[in-house]
Amino acid sequence: MVGAVSTLRERVDEAQLTLDLPGVESARTTRDALLHQLDDYVLPRLRSLDAPLLAVVGGSTGAGKSTLVNSIVDAEVSQSGVLRPTTTIPVLVHHPDDEKWFLDDRILPGLSRTRGARATDEGESGSTTLRLITSRSLPPGMALLDAPDIDSVVSANRALAGQLLAAADLWLFVTTAARYADAVPWDLLRQASDRGTAIAIVLDRVPPEAMADIRSHLASMLREQGLATAPIFGIPEAELNPEGRLPENDVARLRSWLTALASDARARAVIVRQTLAGALASLDDRTTVVVDAATAQADAVTELGDAAHTAYDDALEDVEQGVSDGTLLRGEVLARWQEFVGTGEFFKQVESTVSRVRDRITAAIKGQPAPSGDLGEALQSGVAALITAQAQGAAATTVRRWRQLPGGDALVAAHPDLAKPSADLPQRIERMVRDWQGEVLDLVRNEGKDRRTTARVAAYGLNGIGVILMLVAFAHTGGLVGAEVGIAGGTAVLAQKVLEAIFGDQAVREMARKARLALIGHVQTLYAEEQARYDEALAGVDVTKDRAERLADAAAAVKAVR
Structure with missing residues (x-):
């Protein structure tokens, strides 16, 4: 009995009721009273009946x-x-x-x-x-x-x-x-x-x-x-x-x-055993109150954690869509691509005369490398802006949802920094995009190892080919409307043909797929780090369903030996 009650005492102590849920004050009072009686009376009396x-x-x-x-x-x-x-x-x-x-x-x-x-x-x-x-x-x-x-x-x-x-x-x-x-x-x-x-x-x-x-x-x-x-x-x-x-x-x-x-030792023993037996019997109902409260705490933590996970999963999904549906080919990127391949007239002719496009591609490859810096910067800024916007949205969504869920409002108040992304997120995103661009260049280097391909890459420049590969990775046009579709479609065709002329169509598709997956992998890691801030806040609550289950098991063990 002493061993069983001692274990129960440990489990009650572990059942922290940290979150401010409805009815938790009454449960906390019951838990504290239960701990006091176990410490002050039940265990001392069990250990010293005389x-x-x-x-x-x-x-x-x-x-x-x-x-x-x-x-x-x-x-x-x-x-x-x-x-x-x-x-x-x-x-x-x-x-x-x-x-x-x-x-x-x-x-x-x-x-x-x-x-x-x-x-x-x-x-x-x-x-x-x-x-x-x-x-x-x-x-x-x-x-x-x-x-x-x-x-x-x-x-x-x-x-x-x-x-x-x-x-x-x-x-x-x-x-x-x-x-x-x-x-x-x-x-x-x-x-x-x-x-x-x-x-x-x-x-x-x-x-x-x-x-x-x-x-x-x-x-x-x-x-x-x-x-x-x-x-x-x-x-x-x-x-x-x-x-x-x-x-x-x-x-x-x-x-x-x-x-x-x-x-009268016998009379004393009767009173002691009466009160002790009553105290032990009363453990059942009071422990049930604590078990139910601890379970509610664990459920609330799970729901809060799920809210954060869902927000960042949705943000990652939106980024995946954004880097594959042509959204990134709007505005500044289109303008810089136009500068990259030549005049506006040439760009307008892309859709109408594919053969002429090929001629210009060949001429471009045989000529001097075009300046790719502005286009690369535009792509980098577009990618960074997309990732940043979705991260901000995920933080706002998580906090809004937490404020609606039991126990979440107090957590937000205790961790006001959770209302926004990490302070250093812009720098981390910038560094991540640069790292990804470096990986894209590595893809180009690995595909351009033979002498003939190396010469063609040199004609446009490694950076230029890398920028075109990034463009192809983003060149699906599902997210564009109206005239943008035609422009982006031309952009996609032209960029694709440039790379195919150098590496071949199968290699281009594989390189674009790897580039896109690499970027999504980096974003997934970044968002996981952001979402971990919410997990850390919940970890401080120190509540798990396992503890509630262990408490219920300990109460059942006491009842079995009573």
Whole structure:
């Protein structure tokens, strides 16, 4: 059982509920409470079944908890008074012989220890400190812990009170004649009933003449909540003695009951096992809440990740289309190609007289190389602009989608740089296009190794042939309309014929295919790097479906050995 519960504790701790999803606050509260009870009570008690019984004195503001503890041990061990809250640092009172059980972090490991009688609380935090006080008025085997108010105006005190009650073997629940029917105490009592926690009720400050009626009504309410076996100790309204304690006769019955319980190992074991069994049984429902929340977190992370992947996949697809449908042959590229091959009149004659085109190609090859720099720059700028525009669109699409998805808006707020592409993207794109142009030139060199082909390449120049090959790679005209189709068609025919005259038609098709694939491969890598920024943001959430599944398996393992 210890091994199974220890594994469950590890799995609950792993189940980080980082994303701000609907309902996550309640799930986080359940997870934190579950961790506290496993650390503060279940594991310590499983490892030390013979440790002293811990009775936590809890209740509403002004119920007289500290006064009751002081009266039971007949010493001022816990601060009492009219100012609220009075108990800000919990006080644990135990017999000197039981000191070893409480000095270390066996129970309540998240609280530091301070020892000795009450002093100033300055510099100490109630949410992180536990004061240990020894008293021979308590028999060995029993410890009392005075907790903060369950309805304190200080939220940290309320949270600590709930944590301490969850660490108890026995609740000594203090209420008053005026407040015994209040909603807040009964919410906690119902939780105790659901979890099988052992409870004793102290009905404080009851007018003597109303004791029977109020006690009867309270007993009826307890029966309705499944707490019929909880003993009720009535303490009549009375003046405190000069030491600020209750009259001896009023606490004698309660003290005798606690003493008898501490002295009876079998009775203590019954209470311990009742509360421990209830705590173990309560793990199922609470773990299910955390499992469901962790699964929702993992699903949300997957959906956010898919949104980023889809945006960049679409961007890559648009680039693929843009480099193969003739879109890049618009405007500046067309003008520079016209300059490259000759006059406007010649360019217009391309479609009408293919034979004349071939003549001009032959003449061009035999003549001086044409200037290719402007055309190459135009192509480079067009490719870079296409890749940049799609990257910007992918970033904008991802962020827009994230803001619509559960948990995404907070991630965008935490990572504002994700709203735009990387700051160095333009430089990376420029470098990538240059690298690709270099690869195109390598294709030309590899195809032009024989002497005759080398001479023809030299006529146009290596750079010129490389530029023409880039043009051919982009020369499909599906993306153009109207007059552009005719122009681009002529461009494609002429560029194709130039290369075929040098390398042959099959070689040209293969070179154009390799050039286009090389460019798409570079863009794919670039976009993967951009998209990885979103994956990194999601990795910081530290949520996976595997963790939810491991938590469910750990809960099932505890149930199997319970």
